[in-house]
Amino acid sequence: MLVTRNEAQATFTLIPQSADEDRKVERVLRSVAPKSRLTYGGRDSDASGRSTRVTFSGFDITVPPAENEPFIDQIRNIAYFGAGLHLLGETTTDNGRIALLVTGGFCKVCGGNIIEWGRSEWATCSACVQKCQHQYEKGAVHGGNVDIGVGLFCGICGVAKPRDPDEAVMMQADRHQAVSDELGILVATELTEEVLLEAIALAKEHARAA
Ligand SMILES: [Zn+2]
Ligand SMILES: [Zn+2]
Numbered sequence: 001m002l003v004t005r006n007e008a009q010a011t012f013t014l015i016p017q018s019a020d021e022d023r024k025v026e027r028v029l030r031s032v033a034p035k036s037r038l039t040y041g042g043r044d045s046d047a048s049g050r051s052t053r054v055t056f057s058g059f060d061i062t063v064p065p066a067e068n069e070p071f072i073d074q075i076r077n078i079a080y081f082g083a084g085l086h087l088l089g090e091t092t093t094d095n096g097r098i099a100l101l102v103t104g105g106f107c108k109v110c111g112g113n114i115i116e117w118g119r120s121e122w123a124t125c126s127a128c129v130q131k132c133q134h135q136y137e138k139g140a141v142h143g144g145n146v147d148i149g150v151g152l153f154c155g156i157c158g159v160a161k162p163r164d165p166d167e168a169v170m171m172q173a174d175r176h177q178a179v180s181d182e183l184g185i186l187v188a189t190e191l192t193e194e195v196l197l198e199a200i201a202l203a204k205e206h207a208r209a210a
Contacts, residue, residue, distance in 0.1 A: 051063075082116075107124055184202060
């Protein structure tokens with residue numbers, strides 16, 4: 001497949017490159033209703049960790065190594081971390097091929113398409129994030145320089161509260177401790193016996209609380 005990205009429309013176009021891929025596209029158009037989610041089923045990647053194939057139920061996107069990998073990785077991240085990949089319908093390319101038009105999700109405020117996984121996870125597009133009357137609450141945050149930590153984020157659109165420049169930068173170990181103390185989630189960078197015992201204790205505690 002050749003994958004192209006349309007920034008203004010917030011869409012990806014999946015263009016088949018062989019008769020076999022033409023049939024895959026036809027099959028999706030026959031079996032999936034527009035606006036439906038394509039269920040993610042995993043990926044293959046090359047030695048440097050770039051996706052070469054992303055699988056959905058009854059369908060896969062395969063690209064030759066090192067070709068348009070930014071887009072296939074974006075599609076994989078949307079499908080895996082975000083709200084999935086959604087079929088919009090078909091489009092015809094300049095050379096007459098039927099291609100699939102997809103997006104990552106839909107904005108709950110304006111209904112527009114979203115292709116950033118961080119935004120699709122919260123179903124709020126970037127324009128609507130700008131207009132949001134943020135209401136910050138405490139919870140697990142991830143992304144950027146933080147693998148996981150406790151921070152303030154908006155419960156409506158999901159953006160993190162900008163850091164106070166005077167605030168001391170928490171060391172990674174302290175952040176992990178805060179996640180464990182406040183959220184009961186264990187963060188381990190190395191699997192030791194101690195970590196394993198703590199995980200079992202937390203799991204038991206969680207089972208009692210549930
Ligand atoms: Zn919006
Ligand atoms: Zn907000």
